[in-house]
Amino acid sequence: MIDLEVPPGDEHEDIRIVRALEEDIIFGRLAPGARLTEDSLLSRFPVTRHFVRQALVQLEQMGIIVRERNKGATVRSLTPSEVRQIYDVRELIQRQAALLIPLPAPHSLIETLLAIHKEHGEHIENGYLRGVHETNDRFHLTLFGACGNKYLVQSIELYMRYSLPVRANSMSDRAALDISHSHHRLMIDMLSGRDNWVLAQLCVDHLQPSKRRYIELVEK
Template sequence: MADTIDHSDLDHEGIARALEEDIIFGRLAPGARLTEDSLLSRFPVTRHFVRQALVQLEQMGIVVRERNKGAMVRTLTPDEVRQIYEVRELVQRQAALMIPLPAPQALIDELLDIHREHGEHIESGFLRGVHETNDRFHLKLFGACGNKYLVQTIELYMRYSLPVRANSMADRAALDISHSQHRLMIDMLGGRDNWLLAQLCVDHLQPSKRRYIGLVDAG
């Protein structure tokens, strides 16, 4: 698949976005090396921009840089995945428990709009759109808890788990299940059962985690 990024006026953020897409959609596998020279041959920019892009990706948690070894796409061990998801489960459960129910109709309407867009991207196979609307949905949902620091933690661990989540991006059946669970979450916002909503938010995390760990163990 060709790059979807316009290279005509690139800065370090544009390079980071292009590489993030490659990682999300499997064009760059976990452990793949990202040398400055190879990136310079791909992007018409200075070495300074390439280095800034690698720093940005490292801060996002999807690239690791080692002294005298350069940068590579982050690889997660099964134990690291379990630990990351233990934190995700804790913070997302807590956020769901804190959402005032029934939720305002304005929030429900906004989530329905995002949900509709998410479904359209699944149908058209636009994976960048699927990824972005998925993240928007969850951050909007958990943002209703009213604790910005909790939401920032959720967003941080969403980034840490990107290699895990990206692994299911090309699986249409997995996307359809995720999409249907989003709709259930919206429906629950009209009720009063925070515990049921919180459990669904935790259950929603499990398929990607199990799939990634299974693939690593099998490899």
């Protein structure tokens, strides 16, 4: 993952721009399809055009924006068909990762996930959406990291980025966040057992609420 916690310094101005725009997109301040022009970003951030362009490149690599020749950059907007295709892949790779996790899992992994789960719940209670987003991603990457296949985990992270507009749509829904949080706890509980298939199915079921919510909104 890109480390956005960096010390002050010109060499990291593009990272700070990426972080700010990522937050705008995650929390709905920039809607899908919104244009991002270099001039508007230069008026917002006191940096050179070089850093703005580098930030746009990084956001494109993360799957958050789309850049087209002669059209500039726009916040990625997904059609229902694209959402279904992305989630087809997410379901396949997350199911496979869950099936590869050795069960029962080590106590150290369970303790780490419990700590992340606790932090995630605190952020939900406090309405700190940046924290909710970051601990959610950390939870899943830690869980699936236990599968022992780094290429599979990298693919999971990539498709988490591709689905960011879908996942972000649920960030303002407290009920959706509570359901997600409860699913995380069930995943932790299943790590103490021996049934990878049940764990894998929960990991797939966990993806469905935000997918359905986004598609329903787009198809209205």
